[in-house]
Amino acid sequence: MDGRTDAAYGRTVELDLPFEAAVARTREALAGQGFGVLTEIDVRATLREKLGAEMEPYLILGACNPPLAHRALEADRSIGLLLPCNVVVRGTGADTSAVQALDPQTMVGLSGNAALGPVADEASRRLDAALDALA
Incomplete structure (x- = not known):
């Protein structure tokens, strides 16, 4: 069931899509709102390689909207610590996924x-x- 929920510090969209399809749709939705993906961390692969630990597919996309980042950094040079850049895509089942983003109001x-x-x-x-475009 596709749907969106908001929490104290983040927003989540549950999707009836397998992980790889959710990643592709997330990239498209972010691009449609002016966000580029600058970094990608495959948490599952990293934990497997470094610790021998297994977990569900879990990808952290470092999304950036340069004009917004510039405005934030002009207001506070240390705000890079809190920029709402990370978007998580994770598998929640064989054909379901979740997409999560930090609530920018947190910064x-x-x-x-x-x-x-x-x-x-x-x-x-x-x-x-972007998240509504996924739901």
Whole structure:
């Protein structure tokens, strides 16, 4: 069942799609909102290689919208620690997946910098639109 849920610090979309298809659709949805994927961490492969541990498919996409990142960094040079860049795609079953993104308002709340509010608002609109395109 495709659907979206929001939590205190993140947003999640549950998809009736296998993992690889969810990754492809997530990339497309992010691109449609001006986000490029700059980094990719295959957590499953890393844990298998380094620890011999097994887990479900789990990919962290480092998504960036350069104009929004620039505005945030102009307001606070340390905000790179809190930029809402990570988008997680993980397998939840044989033919189901979840896509998760950090709530951009978290960077405002944690930093206490009100100047980041408009950036977080726009980032929220864009990430929400990308996640809604998946649901």
